[in-house]
Amino acid sequence: MLEVALTHQLGKFALDLSFSAPEGVTVLFGRSGAGKTAVTNAVAGLLRPQTGKIQLGTRSLLDTKNGINVPSHRRRIGYIFQDARLFPHMNVRKNIIYGQRFARKSQSGASLELVIDMLGLASLLDRHPAHLSGGEKQRVAIGRALLSAPDMILADEPLASLDDARKAEILPYLEQLRDEISIPILYVTHSVAEVARLATTVVVLQDGRCVRSGPADTILADPAIMPIGVRAAGAILHARVRRHHRDGLSELDAGGIPLFLPQVAHRPGQKVRVRIAAHDIIMSRQRPMGLSALNIIPGKITALRSGDGPGMMVSMQTPAGVLLARVTRRSAAALDLTVGAECHAIIKSVSVAPEDVGGTRTYEPDVLPAPS
Numbered sequence: 001m002l003e004v005a006l007t008h009q010l011g012k013f014a015l016d017l018s019f020s021a022p023e024g025v026t027v028l029f030g031r032s033g034a035g036k037t038a039v040t041n042a043v044a045g046l047l048r049p050q051t052g053k054i055q056l057g058t059r060s061l062l063d064t065k066n067g068i069n070v071p072s073h074r075r076r077i078g079y080i081f082q083d084a085r086l087f088p089h090m091n092v093r094k095n096i097i098y099g100q101r102f103a104r105k106s107q108s109g110a111s112l113e114l115v116i117d118m119l120g121l122a123s124l125l126d127r128h129p130a131h132l133s134g135g136e137k138q139r140v141a142i143g144r145a146l147l148s149a150p151d152m153i154l155a156d157e158p159l160a161s162l163d164d165a166r167k168a169e170i171l172p173y174l175e176q177l178r179d180e181i182s183i184p185i186l187y188v189t190h191s192v193a194e195v196a197r198l199a200t201t202v203v204v205l206q207d208g209r210c211v212r213s214g215p216a217d218t219i220l221a222d223p224a225i226m227p228i229g230v231r232a233a234g235a236i237l238h239a240r241v242r243r244h245h246r247d248g249l250s251e252l253d254a255g256g257i258p259l260f261l262p263q264v265a266h267r268p269g270q271k272v273r274v275r276i277a278a279h280d281i282i283m284s285r286q287r288p289m290g291l292s293a294l295n296i297i298p299g300k301i302t303a304l305r306s307g308d309g310p311g312m313m314v315s316m317q318t319p320a321g322v323l324l325a326r327v328t329r330r331s332a333a334a335l336d337l338t339v340g341a342e343c344h345a346i347i348k349s350v351s352v353a354p355e356d357v358g359g360t361r362t363y364e365p366d367v368l369p370a371p372s
């Protein structure tokens, strides 16, 4: 667990916040100028806050009251930056082995073989960075960070310089990292898609303060989550792939509710996270009949929130998980949507894009129905 509490004045900008980052991916999310860089610099030891405490597990990295400020290179943090920052004159093998220099003698950390295997680097080992794609470079940078046997990883917009195809290529490796290494990963991003795919915890920063923090599912399904922006709002459902159908659809099970999506890349039995954007949900009080949409999920409204415009956010509890829907205030009034009302969420299969579906490592081969 990483625990951070800081105050610092940067010109007119005041940083005053505290948050905790447990194991898994904690996303620092906020608009430009919210203070993400200031926080990561403080955690990395590049900025000395006027007052603060930073505790990583049992180690105190910063405690201004007691005069503790562990220098940057002794903080045992593995870094993954936006640009991979590999050594151009070294091949991939040497670049990743370089990370081991920073591992303490007493600490074995991840083995070279494991890192090569986990990040799919075997075929790249003899290549130089100039002959790697952006995504491949980032995989090497992750490998180097892991081999330094860090107590936490700091990933500062690691996908920001990659195009969508490269992003899609590297996200599964980051998911694997999240699910297989038991250290906190502090991850900075502006991208809601990355939050939805990777975050286990979300810390929302605004004007130097932490306005919300907590489990990703809860934060993303909160109708009051204005700092993320209404257009980007949406909930995460946890589901399991049941089977792939011959007509190109995959059937998932989310809390006993079947969910039909365009073919997902994951195998039957595998657990996945599915992001359902709030604007992709249609709401109905009665179960609709004769509709082309394949996914109709019954639920009960738990919260409503209207903004300044015509839209309204509706949060509903369903057997599949909490869903967030964006409807107009006019529709909400016409349907008499109130807290406690029974309703149905309608989701068109094709509205869920492949990048909205992320894998988790838990592979459970107990349910392997034959393809139908």
Ligand SMILES: Nc1ncnc2c1ncn2[C@@H]1O[C@H](COP(=O)(O)OP(=O)(O)OP(=O)(O)O)[C@@H](O)[C@H]1O
Binding pocket: 010, 011, 012, 013, 030, 031, 032, 033, 034, 035, 036, 037, 038, 039
């Ligand atoms: N050295 C400085 N002196 C004065 N103000 C500063 C200094 N460094 C940063 N700031 C201000 O502090 C605020 C937070 O900056 P920070 O770089 O942490 O934001 P950010 O959330 O990382 O933004 P971005 O997403 O654009 O990188 C901004 O308003 C910035 O202008």
